[in-house]
Amino acid sequence: MxxxxxxxxxxxxxxxxxxxxxxxxxxxxxxxxxxxxxxxxxxxxxxxxxxxxxxxxxxxxxxxxxxxxxxxxxxxxxxxxxxxxxxxxxxxxxxxxxxxxxxxxxxxxxxxxxxxxxxxxxxxxxxxxxxxxxxxxxxxxxxxxxxxxxxxxxxxxxxxxxxxxxxxxxxYSSVPPxxxxxxxxxxxxxxxxxxxxxxxxxxTGGDEAPKEEKTASVQEETNENIALNSSEASEDKEIANNIKENE
Known part of the structure; x- marks a missing residue:
């Protein structure tokens, strides 16, 4: 190839x-x-x-x-x-x-x-x-x-x-002088x-590798966002529990 x-x-x-x-x-x-x-x-x-x-x-x-x-x-x-x-x-x-x-x-x-x-x-x-x-x-x-x-x-x-x-x-064509x-x-x-x-x-074969790298990068970024959201949700839940205990 x-x-x-x-x-x-x-x-x-x-x-x-x-x-x-x-x-x-x-x-x-x-x-x-x-x-x-x-x-x-x-x-x-x-x-x-x-x-x-x-x-x-x-x-x-x-x-x-x-x-x-x-x-x-x-x-x-x-x-x-x-x-x-x-x-x-x-x-x-x-x-x-x-x-x-x-x-x-x-x-x-x-x-x-x-x-x-x-x-x-x-x-x-x-x-x-x-x-x-x-x-x-x-x-x-x-x-x-x-x-x-x-x-x-x-x-x-x-x-x-x-x-x-x-x-x-x-x-043999009429080209302008x-x-x-x-x-x-x-x-x-x-x-x-x-x-x-x-x-x-x-x-276009050279575009395949960059596309795969881009997909992997997007997937990695998505996983990081999910982990960050989970961490924030855990912190919010912990704060809510502390408030409830104080009450």
Whole structure:
């Protein structure tokens, strides 16, 4: 259940483009054709699916405070978290170079279409954001880290694919001159972001625990009121008995 919730939440609710607006440079520049958008989106999915789990391993066994305890007790106090950015970016750059070599080898046309934006995946903030969000959310297992990387990539892929399809259609529409180009693209992106954020109502499982806590709190308060009323009633009865004895 946790894997499914994280998967759909990363795609629709915490979408890299529509929720955090990461990776907007490539999103706007390579979304003029659907074919190019598909190629870049697939590359982003691959890079995120590989780099997020790798960076999770680096974070767990190298960078966190005390992560080096597996080397021995004398290393338990080491804290290499200040190297997170350098290590994460090095991992991402390595994977991007691998993607670039593979695309150039098997699809030269796609390689030429993507141009400079393929190597720029290495500095795409959505790619680094995936690893940093993984670290800040303290994802507990390698499987969930892989799940989060794939889902984040799919979310970015859906975003660029949707805007590319829309931009191909509005090319033949009568858009007001002042809004042509990036103007109408930003407006459509905002509307799409509202649509994606509406998926937040799908995941309501997190409300169950607070509801149970609230019910327990109300029950405890009720019991305290009953006990207080009983104590006051006993005191009133005792006072009445004392008055009656005095009379």
């Amino acid at each position: 946790e894997h499914i919730e994280l998967f759909f939440k990363s795609i629709f609710i915490d979408n890299m483009v529509f929720a955090t607006f990461l990776g907007m440079c490539s999103y706007l520049a390579v979304s003029k054709k659907v074919s190019t958008a598909v190629g870049l989106g697939a590359a982003v999915i691959f890079v995120l699916a590989i780099t997020v789990p790798l960076n999770w391993l680096l974070d767990q066994y190298l960078l966190q405070p005390g992560a080096l305890s597996w080397l021995g007790a004398e290393y338990a106090d080491y804290d290499l978290s200040f190297l997170s950015f350098i290590m994460f970016i090095a991992t991402i750059a390595t994977m991007v170079q691998l993607v670039e070599i593979v695309v150039e080898k098997f699809s030269p046309s796609l390689y030429n279409s993507l141009g400079i934006f393929l190597p720029l995946i290495a500095v795409n903030c959505a790619i680094l954001g995936g690893s940093l969000f993984m670290q800040s959310r303290e994802i507990p297992t390698l499987g969930l880290a892989f799940n989060y990387g794939v889902a984040s990539g799919i979310g970015w892929f859906l975003a660029i694919l949707a805007i590319a399809a829309i931009r191909e259609k509005i090319r 002042a809004l042509r180009g990036l103007g109408i693209t930003f407006i459509i992106t905002g509307l799409m972001a509202i649509g994606f954020m509406s998926f937040g109502g799908m995941l």
